[in-house]
Amino acid sequence: MVLEVKSVDVYKTLMESAKRIGQAAEAESVQADLNSTISENIINLIREEGINKLILPKRFGGPQIDFTTFADMVKEVGYYNLSAAWITYFFSLHNAWVAYLPEHRQKEIVQSGGLLADIFAPIGKLEKVDGGFIISARYNFVSGIKYAGWVGVGALHQSEGSDKKTMHGFVINTKELEIIENWNSLGLRGSGSHTIIVDNVFVPDDMVIDLGAMAANRKPDLKDYDEDYLYYNAPFHPAFFVGFPAMAIGAAERVLDEFKKSTKGRVRMNGEQEVASPRSQRVLATLTLKLQSAKSLMKTYIEMLENDEGVHPSEFKAIRAEIIQNCVDISVKTILTLGAFALVKGNPVEMITRDLIAIGTHVTSLYEDAVEAYGKHLFDYPSPVLG
Incomplete structure (x- = not known):
């Protein structure tokens, strides 16, 4: 399914926003390299330009762009600074998995204004309890985590009716975890991809996403959803x-x-x-x-x-x-x-x-x-x- 950008102005505006973010990040690139993270100045600019809301369903005000526009926006930031492109991409992209949560959880996350990180390596240790799960793990390479309000983390879980364990995502408020600032890499140093410690954190059932089912079915298991949403209509x-x-x-x-x-x-x-x-x-x-x-x-x-x-x-x-x-x-x-x-x-x-x-x-x-x-x-x- 091909979604058309509603207006040439949407594309032009996004490219101008991407250029501003990229140029600002390039001006700070040496310091970001030393700090192992882009600055809060760049994060604020991502917010001001509305890029963090780019891949939202239309009910939450997303502009409903197509993949070419999304890719071109990321490419434009990348021309100036790849760490900024990495973070700009992620903080818009991660709305895609939020769109598979129940509507009240979508509203909670979107209305909180918290930026979204994720690390879906399926290494979490789970304990099923009433109403949810207790999860524990140490996750490395969590890009942009210092600036994130929420993070999706991975673990293997066998859903009811399934014959095997599949990868699931567990959505956690970052106030409930510990951040270890240990990102010290050859490249993408400005991405701030630090380690997090998740220690016996409770995750409600309705904050869990079956990533295998998401890939297989595409459409969310919701009564009312935006049928034209970009990520419901592609692998x-x-x-x-x-x-x-x-x-x-x-x-x-x-x-x-x-x-x-x-x-x-x-x-x-x-x-x-x-x-x-x-x-x-x-x-x-x-x-x-x-x-x-x-x-x-x-x-x-x-x-x-x-x-x-x-x-x-x-x-x-x-x-x-x-x-x-x-x-x-x-x-x-x-x-x-x-x-x-x-x-x-x-x-x-x-x-x-x-x-x-x-x-x-x-x-x-x-x-x-x-x-x-x-x-x-x-x-x-x-x-x-x-x-």
């Missing part, structure tokens, strides 16, 4: 992951712009103007074609989401990984071609290269895993991936 997990390749493309675009700018001003020790060198000309041509390939795959990915023709999840995963790998290759080749000045801390190419590598290490982006899963599917072997 959920591939749609959920759409921002990762989008932000990578934005960063790769920036890298090539930096390459052109730096090369035009570069003079070799023998006096040769580098812009006239076939070396850099070939590199720019090759990398531009690689970027065009990534953009074409991104367009294909979104078309697959919208047309909903039963595409196997492994194909989504492989395309996403291929896009991100292309973008990593562009950035690495650029830094190796530009030379030592591009390695200086704070240089846009240096920061973007580290951040793109970090995106490539995300569990949904691992290249070898993705192509293996897709290859199995192509040979009609079982390939059980979420997307």
Whole structure:
């Protein structure tokens, strides 16, 4: 199903908002790198621009955008700063799983104004009690958690009537957990992806989401829901992951712009103007074609989401990984071609290269895993991936 953006003005406004957020984050990027988090200034800007409400059902005032608009918004922020793109993406995206909660819980979370984090690694230890669950676990890599009011965490649970355990999400107010500020990474340092400790926290039954059923059924088990809502009309997990390749493309675009700018001003020790060198000309041509390939795959990915023709999840995963790998290759080749000045801390190419590598290490982006899963599917072997 294809949802059309209601107005050209919606798209234009979102791109302007994304640019403001991205430019503000870029201006603070070195400090965010040192602090291992983007600043509250950027978080406030995300709120002011309404990006945190972007992926809400229409009953809560969401603008009902399409996947292209969402991806382009994330890409625009990513052109300027990938940590900000990561957080901007997540704090809008996570409304998608809230839309599967009962309506009164949706209202509670939306009206609280709390930003939404999640970490659905199914490692929580559960105890079923009257009216809900007691959950305990230590979860790593919880992006933006210092600024979040709510977090969804993962655990395996066997629902009534099911013959096996499936992944479930348990929604917790962040006042009920402990944050360990230990994020110290190569890239995406500004994402503030700290550890949380969930220690015997009670989660009511109506704050639990069966993520397996969500992926299988798409439509929520609610009496009254917005049938046109974007995430009810697409394969959920591939749609959920759409921002990762989008932000990578934005960063790769920036890298090539930096390459052109730096090369035009570069003079070799023998006096040769580098812009006239076939070396850099070939590199720019090759990398531009690689970027065009990534953009074409991104367009294909979104078309697959919208047309909903039963595409196997492994194909989504492989395309996403291929896009991100292309973008990593562009950035690495650029830094190796530009030379030592591009390695200086704070240089846009240096920061973007580290951040793109970090995106490539995300569990949904691992290249070898993705192509293996897709290859199995192509040979009609079982390939059980979420997307």
